[in-house]
Amino acid sequence: MRPVWIGLAKAYNDVCNNIRLYFQAYGRWKEAFFSPYLHVAAVLAILTPGIWARQGWWDIPLGVLPNVIGFTLGGYAILITFGDERFKTLLTTPSDEHPASQCIFSDQRYFCAFSFISLSR
Secondary structure (H helix, E strand, C coil): CCCHHHHHHHHCHHHHHHHHHHHHHHCHHHHHHCCHHHHHHHHHHHHCHHHHCCCCCCHHHHHHHHHHHHHHHHHHHHHHHCCCHHHHHHHHCEECCEEHHHHHHHHHHHHHHHHHHHHCC
């Protein structure tokens, strides 16, 4: 009988490869650390302790983030579905390391992933 851990590791192999490809398209740790979004979030956290240090602060993001996720996914759907063949060719033509569509998709996935993580209780 094969150990459960071996089967479990093989099942998650593709998931790990997908995360690795996404992280490479996003720009690895350098881009994540030097992201202006991270810096703005840090500055806002430092400047607004009165909001997030009191009881019940979590009601604000729990009320706003589902709408923001929906808006993000809707915007991505509009970006992908509209446009002529020239636009779609421009998105899928590789430049530097990755096609533009893969970079856009990785940015969307990054935002949605962290939004879903922040919504989980």
